[in-house]
Amino acid sequence: MSLSDYTKLLRALHGGVTPLEIQEATGISCAVIGEIETKYRRVGDDDAMLSTLATYFGVPLDELQRHREWYRKRLTAFLAEARSNGKPIRLFLTNGEQLVGVVVNADKMVIRLRLLSKDAEDVELMVQRHAVDHWEPVSSPEPSLEQVEAAILHDSNV
Amino acid sequence: MNSLKIIRERKKLSLSQLAAKASIPIHLLVEYDEGRKPIPQSHLRMLAKALWVTAEEIEAAPLPPVRRPSEPVSKPAAEMELARGPSGGTGVPSGGLVTSPAPAGGWLPSSTEGATPEVRERSRTAESKAKARSSAPPSLITDGQVNEIGRLGGILGIDENAIAARLGKPPVELSRMEARQFIGLLRREIVDKGLSLRSQKSIRESPDFEPRFLEEQLREASTLAFTMFDGQKFSGVISGFDPYTITIKDSNTGEEIVLRKLAMMYYKKVKG
Numbered sequence: 001m002s003l004s005d006y007t008k009l010l011r012a013l014h015g016g017v018t019p020l021e022i023q024e025a026t027g028i029s030c031a032v033i034g035e036i037e038t039k040y041r042r043v044g045d046d047d048a049m050l051s052t053l054a055t056y057f058g059v060p061l062d063e064l065q066r067h068r069e070w071y072r073k074r075l076t077a078f079l080a081e082a083r084s085n086g087k088p089i090r091l092f093l094t095n096g097e098q099l100v101g102v103v104v105n106a107d108k109m110v111i112r113l114r115l116l117s118k119d120a121e122d123v124e125l126m127v128q129r130h131a132v133d134h135w136e137p138v139s140s141p142e143p144s145l146e147q148v149e150a151a152i153l154h155d156s157n158v
Numbered sequence: 159m160n161s162l163k164i165i166r167e168r169k170k171l172s173l174s175q176l177a178a179k180a181s182i183p184i185h186l187l188v189e190y191d192e193g194r195k196p197i198p199q200s201h202l203r204m205l206a207k208a209l210w211v212t213a214e215e216i217e218a219a220p221l222p223p224v225r226r227p228s229e230p231v232s233k234p235a236a237e238m239e240l241a242r243g244p245s246g247g248t249g250v251p252s253g254g255l256v257t258s259p260a261p262a263g264g265w266l267p268s269s270t271e272g273a274t275p276e277v278r279e280r281s282r283t284a285e286s287k288a289k290a291r292s293s294a295p296p297s298l299i300t301d302g303q304v305n306e307i308g309r310l311g312g313i314l315g316i317d318e319n320a321i322a323a324r325l326g327k328p329p330v331e332l333s334r335m336e337a338r339q340f341i342g343l344l345r346r347e348i349v350d351k352g353l354s355l356r357s358q359k360s361i362r363e364s365p366d367f368e369p370r371f372l373e374e375q376l377r378e379a380s381t382l383a384f385t386m387f388d389g390q391k392f393s394g395v396i397s398g399f400d401p402y403t404i405t406i407k408d409s410n411t412g413e414e415i416v417l418r419k420l421a422m423m424y425y426k427k428v429k430g
Contacts, residue, residue, distance in 0.1 A: 093423055095387065107366045109419065126368065127424040131387070 001094060002075075003044050004037050005130045006067040010057045026052050040072040070134050078135060079106040088116050088138040093131050100138055101125070161220045163191045165209050180208035296333035303337040304329055310344040313353055372399045381428040382406060386421050393428060 001009075011017050019033035028049055036043050044050055044064065054061040082089045083103040091099045091113065101113040104124060111127045166176055173191060177184040182201055189195035190205075197205065197216065206213040307329045311321050322328045325340065332340065348355055375382060375396050382404070383393040392415060394406030404425075405416050 095389065095423060097423070099424075105367050107368060109366065110368050112367070112371075123426060125424045125426045126371070128419060128422050130420065131423040 001067055001130065001133050002070055002072045003064060003067040004039065004072065006064070007033065007036050010059065014057060022056065026056050028052055040076070042068060042071045042074070044068045075129065075132065075135065079103050079111060082137065089135060090138045091127060091135050092133045094133045099125065099127065159193050159219050160190070160197060160216055161218050162197070162205065162216050164220045165211055165216060166191065169209055176205070176208060180204045296335060299330060299332045299334055299337040303334065303341060306341055307337065307344065310341065310348060313348055313355070314344065314351070372396065372404065375427060381409065382425050383428050384417055384425040385423045386417070387423055392417060
């Protein structure tokens, strides 16, 4: 999840506080909040400002810094590459769930992901972009449940 | 000649805005602004009040533009040098233009004779700033400039060592001005070679396909299954959608439920 989405989420979780109210409480200008929330590129370079924002929202600074690195353009570039080379990816969702699959399509709102697992053959999910926390390429498809069980059995026998 | 236009522009006010603020007809204000008509005292007071300046400041002749030493002398300015007064200094002619490059103190007027105290004060401040600029060591290259040199070098296929060899020193040792010039040089080379200044093709987000997908599901009366942020699950036949919501007829209760996309993690089409 980008810093943009995360800031919006934090505002929502704090009773829908407005950028103007944040400005009055912290001195961080509305324009800065606006930039963080609207830009697709990496924003929020100013750690002192992020620290003030983190204190205001009561979250750790490194949480904001982490989200800063998973910006929207980075996801767009990653999805475009994954779609063109057809290689599987792993999406880590904000609820802790992980999805492994091949990108069929991606637009401004959703990622159409064909899941890769024996049970989920031909299942396509429409994953909301804002639900994606972070992501990574997958070198090989996720092993099936049978393969994992076989490996555990093998290990226990050894 | 008055300073109305300069003050108005400095305050970022349009003619119509100032006319409204000062309660002066716009056609008169245009004439005052362009110096075609002297400003009567009554209007001067109103303008001074609207602009938060003194009437004297508006009446004062405009200050010459301050130029940086690095700026080239434009032809008209060079021509003006020929028409310079007998003092031979970097004086300001009555027209208010800087007439020749100031050797050490920057591009500032040395004479403010006959100017109002406010004008003289502003001039002194500008002079001291220029002196500070000229005596300060040259600014070092910025991080952005270092990155830009690296990026442009990448487009040209020149590595860091080759760049340093061309410069005779590593890019980090350049001054800001030198870096600016070198960046300009690299950009011209890229353009001359017919390459793109962009290091990578910009990636645009694909046009929205979700509405098409949902329309198709609506036509087929498909059943969709949703997983929400809070872990709730819903499934039902889609009965409508808009950019922010999807409406379904719940499989269990038959009720219509409007699901907000913002609250969704993902959804899928249920087969069979």
